[in-house]
Amino acid sequence: MTLELPKKKTGWMGLAALLLPYALGLLVMGLIGHDRGRAGSTVYVDANEMARTATASGAAAGAVDPVCGMSVRASGAEKAVYDGHLFHFCSTYCRTAFLTKPADYAKVSMTPRLSHTMRGLPTRLYQWALVLILILSFGVIELLAESGAERSSMAARWNLTAWSPLRRVLASNLFPFLPRVVTSVLFLVVIAAGLFGNQSPAMNIAPLLTWTVWWTGLIFAVLYLGKGWCMICPWDALAGWAERLKFWGPRGESLGLNLPWPKSLRSIWPAVGLFLALTWVELGMGITLIPRATAWVALGMLAMAVTSAFLFERKSFCRYACLVGRVSGLYALFSSVEIRATPSACTGCGTLDCWKGNALGDGCPTFEYPRAMKLNTYCTMCTECFKTCPSGSMSLNLRPWASDLVVEGKPRMDEAALALVLLSMTAFHGLTMTPTWVALLEATKATTGLSFTGAFTILMSAFLLFPVLIYAALAAVSAAWARVEYRDIALRFAYALLPIALFYHLAHNAEHFLMEGPKVLALMSDPFGRGWNVFGTARWTMTPLVSLEGLWRIQVLFVLVGHLYSLWITARTARRLTAGRSVLAVQIPMLIAMVAFSWGSLWLLKQPMEMRISGM
Amino acid sequence: MKRMIWPWRRVFQTLVLASIILFPFVARYGHYMWARQTEKMISLWGNSTAGLLLRGTDALMRLGLPIEEGGVVGRRPRKALIARADNFVGSVPWSARLFGVSLTDLLAATESSLATRSLLSVLAAGAIIPLIATVLLGRVYCGWICPIGLLMPLIRRLRALVVFLELPVRDIRFSKNNKYALLAASGLIALIGGLPLLHYIYPPAILSRESHSFVTVLFDRAESGVFTFPWSFYSGGMIFLGLVALVEVAVAPGFWCATLCPGGALYSALSRFRILRVKRVKSACIDCDICDKKCPMQLQPMTDKTGAECDSCGVCIDVCPTRALSIRFSRSDAALLILLALFLAPPARAHHIIGIPHYAYDKSFPQAPVLRLRDKIGPLEVTLTAYPGNPKPGEKSEIHVYVIDPATNSPYEKPVMLEAFQVKIFGFQERIADAREGMVDMGLHKFQVVYPDIANYEVVLVLPGYDGTSTLRFPMVVGEPGSPWRDVALFGGGFIMLVVIVRAVKIKRARAAARERVA
Incomplete structure (x- = not known):
């Protein structure tokens, strides 16, 4: 029972790099905790509760903010008196807004409404964040990139599997199986609720659990657990069980055909296509608010997973086509855990059990060669290599963030494209929840004469291309300036954009996760909206985890951190590509791109956001 | 060149199937013509499914007629079109009026009479021609008219696919007496309990009902402004047909018509003394057994074991290599003349509403499930108006019922009760509103109904003051x-x-590999 400390040679800087992710995590938790007192005054009331309140004419305990429409708990909230009535507010901003035009707001507040708007970053915070980004971009970054200590500190690793109980768990046949049973049951509950439950999104657990808790939580999980989701993924679990009629241990006899995955599709383009398709149905058809459609998407993914499992060898679907796996796979380059082989233990190995499989476990299901694996992208953390390796070479390591992004990898066209698509689609995702979007959509509909779907498709394509074009143009400038191959620049620096995309994604998701997520506790007791109360929590009114002010701080922090990492990776990549004056030539257009994208992120966060729960 | 029988039979069956599909459209078209709504509907519905189908029906009905009436060019010749539509009323082959001649399926007539314990003149009139045809010609209905005779052989071709997929198939032969038992049992139930059940499982009835139901749902929804395709028109009957098809394909080909169809049982029972029979020239027969194998009714023409079960399909005659078989009138060809003369019998008009036959209306005979907002109950005319037309789940919606006696032109003031049921899968129903009286306001009976979910419902009106049993069902x-x-x-x-x-694929691969090893 010894916990090996990080290797000496990386020194204190290495330890700091290892602990940085946790420090940041603690900081965010601290911000949340510090904020609890104030957060308590803002509560959500679900739609049916609101309707009840509206009919009962004048609620006693809860009140509705007349400005943003959010429900607030009367005690501890900001107050103002107008025309003999007492009004409550979620924040000082809403109170100020109210006091400028009290008559208008007071009139509006008399009519009950089932939606609310979340105020975006206040102007001052937005401007300060922008200033910080500019300072960091052109000042601090040079210092960071030049420091020699950096290189060694990134090599810091903490082998968790040196602790033998953990290794035994990972090598056990029951390990991925038991958590997979739990997720599979949850998955089936979501499908059943979506299909058979109450079709009001406010009273059905399927949309909230899928889109607000799982899909947003997944991105948070990548930071600290890497591809932990793939390990417990119910699609693959159910497909695998059905294909083998076997629940644990090596695959053995299979009912499937074990065809090789088609050569022409051996890239992640299928996954990129699926990701775009999902974004299209999610936003273009509003499936996040339709329980049944949520179930259809879940069943559709399951259908694809099962079909691939029966037709193709190993887990081809996970490697090439699964959009969740590929999106989290790319993000996992950043994550703070990894599964790697120990080179010293592998020398002299002639059996290649980790690739071929043996009586104890399968060969790598996603066609990686664990002994030589350098990047997290395609590792699903299924722990089969822990089971097969006879010499205990595999280890689960903690590592500094972004470790995979600074090592020299072979850039791939499809991965670079997915990185850019992630950047533009997460931003687009945010955009569709702002009032600007409504104006844009209406204008497009009016000028083109198209229906909603047509206009949406046009705008989505435009926003898909917009960041890509900016990036391509700036990459061309930097290639011409520094006389480096354009392809090298365009592909390599796309990876450097990943932290910006990831942390904007987090900032955006934080809003959903922290503000709407707690409602899942209430829905848990009545997942089908049938008036059950299984755990006795069905009547709970859930408060958001943070107040608006607290959320803003967290969001700005995320954007800054993402920007810093992107800059730093840019600097490292530039130095690897070229030397001397051209480093700067490569870097400056890229810096402009990064600042533009981070600015875009902040601008989106500044916009008021129509909350998903407004329909829920 | 041998003259084949099957092309003629296929032409006949295809015509019947086409009528099954087209009659509901014709009926609906006639309905709109009466109401002078055709032009409006056509222009209103545009290129939606309903609009295209209505325009198609319009084009079909106007074949050969100029668009001109009373000297006005461009106006549809309403009277001529209505007269045309009136030639094709009802739901073939279950019950229809063709060119003024009523034809009722014998099974429907029998069951309806048993259930109501009365013989209505309209029913008897419609049954005369089919009855005489069956007595003289045997099960020609099964072989030449029933659409299942066309559809089932097509579906049975899937058997080759099942074999190709390496799934096991069986060829079980059941006793031909099963169908008589089924007919007798349901006849008893109808007589004792007043419950006609066979129309649920009698394939021609199911097909014509589904066809009507499709057209009704499609156009009724179009009338209330919903133009999507009505996927949910089918009822439990279709599922039953699917099950029959499954058994036919996988377990017992030909079992339905030969061994279980209650209609077939009735026709077989009636054709004991038929004059149309398959004849075999013994000297020409080479005992090759082909006709026995091919007989769809599982009979043995090679040993003259055909009799009352034979549906005169002619398959054995077509396949006989030595032309030893033929189909002949045995008693006297004069019988044919009697049959022809019967077609000239004065047309009896059965009661049809929007193409649906209505017999023993007042005796609670379950009608084909039809969406309709106007109906009659005895002499009373009932108008049901729902506000809104397509209500939202969970919201209060109004139903106004106006009942009037056209003879006296006075509204019906006695209580009208309303019940509502949610129609679940396979036709199960769940009561969502108990029977209650409406609020009477100026002769209008007003009800409020809350539909809990997105679903199909059935609103049932009961007029206890009229005769105690009369109900109307509105989807x-x-x-x-x-x-x-x-x-x-x-x-x-x-x-x-x-x-x-x-x-x-795995089995075929393993087999190919094994062959290769042997080679």
Whole structure:
């Protein structure tokens, strides 16, 4: 029972790099905790509760903010008196807004409404964040990139599997199986609720659990657990069980055909296509608010997973086509855990059990060669290599963030494209929840004469291309300036954009996760909206985890951190590509791109956001 | 060149099937013509499914007629079109009026009479021609008219696919007496309990009912402004037909017509003394057994074992290599003349509403499920108006019922009760509103109904003051109902298909590999 400390040679800087992710995590938790007192005054009331309140004419305990429409708990909230009535507010901003035009707001507040708007970053915070980004971009970054200590500190690793109980768990046949049973049951509950439950999104657990808790939580999980989701993924679990009629241990006899995955599709383009398709149905058809459609998407993914499992060898679907796996796979380059082989233990190995499989476990299901694996992208953390390796070479390591992004990898066209698509689609995702979007959509509909779907498709394509074009143009400038191959620049620096995309994604998701997520506790007791109360929590009114002010701080922090990492990776990549004056030539257009994208992120966060729960 | 029988039979059956599909459209078209709404509907519905189908019906009905009436060019010749539509009323082959001649399926007539314990003149009039045809010619209905005779052989071709997929198939022969037992049992139930059940499982009835139901749902929804395709028009009958098809394909080909169809049982029983029979020239017969194998009714023409069960389909005659078989009138060809003369019998008019036959109306005979907002109950005319037309789940919606006696032109003031049921999958119903009296306001009976979910509902009106039993059923569609079970079935069916195909490929591969090893 010894916990090996990080290797000496990386020194204190290495330890700091290892602990940085946790420090940041603690900081965010601290911000949340510090904020609890104030957060308590803002509560959500679900739609049916609101309707009840509206009919009962004048609620006693809860009140509705007349400005943003959010429900607030009367005690501890900001107050103002107008025309003999007492009004409550979620924040000082809403109170100020109210006091400028009290008559208008007071009139509006008399009519009950089932939606609310979340105020975006206040102007001052937005401007300060922008200033910080500019300072960091052109000042601090040079210092960071030049420091020699950096290189060694990134090599810091903490082998968790040196602790033998953990290794035994990972090598056990029951390990991925038991958590997979739990997720599979949850998955089936979501499908059943979506299909058979109450079709009001406010009273059905399927949309909230899928889109607000799982899909947003997944991105948070990548930071600290890497591809932990793939390990417990119910699609693959159910497909695998059905294909083998076997629940644990090596695959053995299979009912499937074990065809090789088609050569022409051996890239992640299928996954990129699926990701775009999902974004299209999610936003273009509003499936996040339709329980049944949520179930259809879940069943559709399951259908694809099962079909691939029966037709193709190993887990081809996970490697090439699964959009969740590929999106989290790319993000996992950043994550703070990894599964790697120990080179010293592998020398002299002639059996290649980790690739071929043996009586104890399968060969790598996603066609990686664990002994030589350098990047997290395609590792699903299924722990089969822990089971097969006879010499205990595999280890689960903690590592500094972004470790995979600074090592020299072979850039791939499809991965670079997915990185850019992630950047533009997460931003687009945010955009569709702002009032600007409504104006844009209406204008497009009016000028083109198209229906909603047509206009949406046009705008989505435009926003898909917009960041890509900016990036391509700036990459061309930097290639011409520094006389480096354009392809090298365009592909390599796309990876450097990943932290910006990831942390904007987090900032955006934080809003959903922290503000709407707690409602899942209430829905848990009545997942089908049938008036059950299984755990006795069905009547709970859930408060958001943070107040608006607290959320803003967290969001700005995320954007800054993402920007810093992107800059730093840019600097490292530039130095690897070229030397001397051209480093700067490569870097400056890229810096402009990064600042533009981070600015875009902040601008989106500044916009008021129509909350998903407004329909829920 | 041998003269084949089967092309003629196929032409006949195809005509009947086409009529089954087209008659509901014709009926609806006639309905709109009466109401002078055709032009409006055509222009209003544009290129939606309903609009295209209505325009297609219009084009078909106007074939050969100039668009001109009373000297006005461009106006549809309303009277001529209505007269045309009136030639094709009802739902073939279950019950129809063709060119003024009423034809009622004998099974429907028998069951309806048993259930109501009365013989209505309209029913008897419609049954005369089919009855005489059956007595003289045997089961020609089965062989030449029933659409199942056309559809089932097509469906049975899937058997080759099942074999190709390496799934086991069986060829079980049941006793031909089963169908008589079924007929007798349901006849007894109808007589004792007043419950006619056979129309649920009698394939021609199911097909014509579904066809009407499709057209009615499609156009009624179009009338209330919903133009999507009515996927949910089918009832439990279709599922039953699917099950029959499944058994036919996988377990017992030909079992339905030969051994279980209650209609077939009735026709067989009636054709004991038929004059149209398959004849065999013994000297020409080479005992090759081909006709026995091919007989769809599982009979043995080679040893003259045909008799009352034979449906005169002519398959044995077509396949006989030595032309030893032929179909002949045995008693006297004069019988044919009697049959022809009967077609000239004065037309009896059975009671049809929007193409649906109505017999023993007042005796609670269950009608084909039809969406309709106007109806009659005895002499009374009932108008049901629902506000809104397509109500939202969970919201209060109003139903106004106006009942008037056209003879005295006075509204019906006695209480009208309303019940509401949610129609679940396979036709199960769940009561969502108990019977209650409406609020009477100026002769208008007003009700409020809350439909809990997106689903199909049935609103039932009871007039206890009229004769104590009369009910009217009005379908009601709330939202765009689709059964979640459909999604589950789709997914499950797809999964099973995948497993079956993968399994078949594996078996074929293993077999090919084994062959290669041997070679």
